Amino acid sequence: MSGLKEKILGAVKDELLTIEKELEKNLDPYLDLVREIAGHLLFSGGKRLRPLLMVLSARLCEYDDEFGFKFSCIFEYLHAATLLHDDVIDGAGMRRGKPVANSIYGNAMTVLTGDFLLAKALSIAAESGNIKVMKIIGDITGDMAQGEIHQLSKVGDVTLTENEYMQVIRNKTAVLFMGACRLSAVLADAGEEAEKALADYGHNLGIAFQMADDLLDYTADVETLGKNPGADLREGKLTLPVIYSLANADEKDRLLMEKIIKNKEFSANDFKILLNLLNNYGGISYTSNLALEYVQKAKESLKCFGRSETLDILYLIADYASERKG
Template sequence: MTKGLKQRLAKMAAPDLNKIELALEQNLSPNVQLVKEIASHLLFSGGKRLRPLLMIHSARLCGDHNHFQIEFSTIFEYLHAATLLHDDVVDEADIRRGKKAAHKKWSAAKVVLTGDFLLALSLDIAAKTKEPDIISVIAKITRDMSQGEIDQLAKKGNLDLSEQEYARIIERKTAVLIQGACKSGAILAKAGKEQENALSQYGFHLGMAFQMADDLLDYTASAKELGKNPGADMREGKLTLPLIHSLANADPDDKKWMQDAIAATPFNPDQFEKFKEKLYAYKGIEYTQQKAKGHVKKAKACLDDFHDCLSRQFLCLIADYSIERKV
C-alpha cells in the first residue's frame, strides 16, 4: 500500500514539483556565493517539498489557483532547510539525506549564518504576499520552532520526560511549520475563518503524525532508508514517544537496563538491537503507531466539509502516507 500511495502522490505532485524547484533556485540569490553553495547542499539533496505542496493544495482547496502560490510556497521550504541546518549543528549530526551534514563540509559558523539567511529570505518572501496574517504566521513559526528546539535541548538526557512534554516539543519543532503552511494557503486564498481553521487543524494533526512517524523510523528503518544512522535520538539523549511509553511500562530491571543503554558511551550497535526488542516488547512502537494513526484520522476529518477535488484527495493521501512511509 505504501508504494502505491507514494506513486499516486508523486503523479499528482509532479506538475507542481518542477515549478517549485525552479522557484527555489530563482529565489536563492544571495550576494555571497558561499551562502548559495551551503544552502544548495541541503536544499537540493532530495527533499520531498511536502510543505510547499501543502500550502499550494490548501490554497487550491479554498478556490485559489493564482500562479503566485508556487513562489510563496517556497517560504516553507526555506524555513524548513534553515531549521535543519541549525539542528544538525546543535546535534552534531554526521549525515543528512544521505550526504555529509553541511557543518562537516563547512564551518559550523558559516552553516548557522546560512540558516539565518534562509530564515530572513522566507520572511522577505512572506512580505511580498502583502498579507499581514501570513507574516504573523511566519513570525509565530520561527518563534515556536526556536522554543521547541531550546526546550528539547534543555531536556536532553532527561529520562523522566513525560508524554505531555514530548507532545509540546514536537508541536513546536515540527507541527507548527506544517500547520502554518496549510493555514497560509487558506489565507492566500482569502478563505473564510471556518476553512482557515479547518486547514490549520489539519496541518497540526498531520504534523504531529509526521513527527511521530519520524520518531518510529529511528528504530524501525535502516541507515540506507533513513539517509542517516538509525538510533540517532537515543545516541543524542532525546526521549521520543516509543522510549517514553516503554520506560513507563518496563519492569524495574528492564527499565534500569534501558536507562543505562541510553546513557552509555560509546554507542553500541549490538546493544541497540537488544534495545529495539525492548521497545517492541513493552509496546512503545505499537503505542506510537496508534497515536500517530489517531492524528491522521483527525487530520482527515478536518477536510470533511470541503468539496471533493484533486487537492482534497491529495491532502487525504498525504495524511495516510505520513505514517506508512519508509523514509
C-alpha cells in the same frame, strides 16, 4: 506502502517541478557562496512536503496558483534554515545521504546561511502585503526555536513525559505544517472555517509525521534513513517509543533501558536489546497507533471541503505521513 508514495508523486509531478524552479528563483543571494551553501542542503533531494502542502491547500481555497507557488518557498526555506541550524547542533555526519553542510563549510557559515534562509522566507512573506501572514510566520519561527530548545534541555532526561514530548513535537514540527496549510486560507481570504480546517489538518499531519519520523529511528535501516538508526538516542533524544516503554516497564527492565540510554556509546547488541523491550512494552505499536489516530484526525479536519482531486491528494499525503518508510 511504497505504492502510496508513488501515487502521490505521480499526482503532483508538475507541482514538484514548479516548486523546484521557484526555490531556485527566489533564493537570490548577492553572494555566490550563499547560493552554494544553501543549495548544498536545499537541492539535495528534499521531499518538498511543506511547500507542496501550501500549494495544495491554496488550490482547495481557490487561490491563484502563481502566488501559491511563490509563497510556498517560505516553508521550504524555513525548514532548510532549521535543518542547517540543527546540523550545527546535532553534529550529525549525514543528511539525505550527503555529508552535512557544516562538515564542509564549518559551523559559522552554516549558522549564517540558516539565518539568510530565514530572512529570505520573511522577505517573500512580506511581499504578500498581508500582515496576518507575517504574524503567523514570526510566531512559527519563535515556536520552532523554543521547541528545539525544549527538546535540547531534556537531553538524556529519562523522566520526560508524553505530555512534554507532545509539546516539543508540536512546536518543533507541527506548527510549520500547520502554517503551510493555514497560510493559503489566509492569503485566499477563504474565511475562518477554511482557515481552521486547514490549520487542524496541518497540525495533525505534522504530529503524525513527527511520530513516524521518531519511529523510523528504531525501525528503518541505514539506506532508507540516510543516517544510522538509533541516532536520536545516541544524541540523548528520548522520543515516544522510549517514553511510553519506560513508563510501562517493570523496575528491572526500566533500569536496563535507562542504563543503555545513558550510555550514549551503546553497542549494536545493546540497541537490539532496547528494541526488543520497546516492542515488548508496546512503545513501538503505541506510537504507531497514535500516529494513525492523528492521520485520521487530519483527514476529518478537511470534511468542510467538497470532494476534489486536490482533496484526494491531501488524504493520500495524510496516509503517507504515518506509513512512510523514509
